[in-house]
Amino acid sequence: xxxxxxxxxxxxxxxxxxxxxxxxxxxxxxxxxxxxxxxxxxxxxxxxxxxxxxxxxxxxxxxxxxxxxxxxxxxxxxxxxxxxxxxxxxxxxxxxxxxxxxxxxxxxxxxxxxxxxxxxxxxxxxxxxxxxxxxxxxxxxxxxxxxxx
Numbered sequence: 001x002x003x004x005x006x007x008x009x010x011x012x013x014x015x016x017x018x019x020x021x022x023x024x025x026x027x028x029x030x031x032x033x034x035x036x037x038x039x040x041x042x043x044x045x046x047x048x049x050x051x052x053x054x055x056x057x058x059x060x061x062x063x064x065x066x067x068x069x070x071x072x073x074x075x076x077x078x079x080x081x082x083x084x085x086x087x088x089x090x091x092x093x094x095x096x097x098x099x100x101x102x103x104x105x106x107x108x109x110x111x112x113x114x115x116x117x118x119x120x121x122x123x124x125x126x127x128x129x130x131x132x133x134x135x136x137x138x139x140x141x142x143x144x145x146x147x148x149x
Contacts, residue, residue, distance in 0.1 A: 010061035015115040019054040019081070022108050025101065026050040026084070033097045042090060049083040053112070056080060067127050074120045081113040 010016050026046060034043045060073025085106050092102040 010058045013057060013061070013119075015112050015119065016054055016057045016061075018108050018112050018115075019057060019077070022084070022105055022112075023050045023054055025105060026088075029101055030088070030091060030098055030105075034091065034095065042087060046084065046087040046091070049080045049087060053077050053080040053084065053109075057116075064123070067124075070123060071120055074116050074123075078113045078116040078120075081109045081116065084109040085113070 005012060007013060027050065031043055031047055034046075054077075056073045056077035060070050060077065063069035063073065088102045088106050088109070091097050092099050092106075
């Protein structure tokens, strides 16, 4: 059985860590090498989406008690990750900038989008389980969850 670390902060989430590291690589190794002609297009898009993904995970984590709020931020982070994949593919295919690094980052952003999707499903199941699971007292008999103790 796989043991999981206790999550005490958004920084404990592997998906956050991967997105943050990827953002730093994009901003320091890819964006500066893009031509000036891409200043208001590919450069801006890649900059914004790479920085937005980890921010959205952090902000969503703060709203984890709100089912809809958390889900929205996770969905938005997934969309930003997918946007990074497309932008990095364009960087690689059009400008041939850091092809190897772009491939690694594409894999990381793709994995992150899948992790976010799984996180959303796991959170949905967790929230529903807490609400719909029958309440049992210590003797194992059904008890009314609205009953006062």
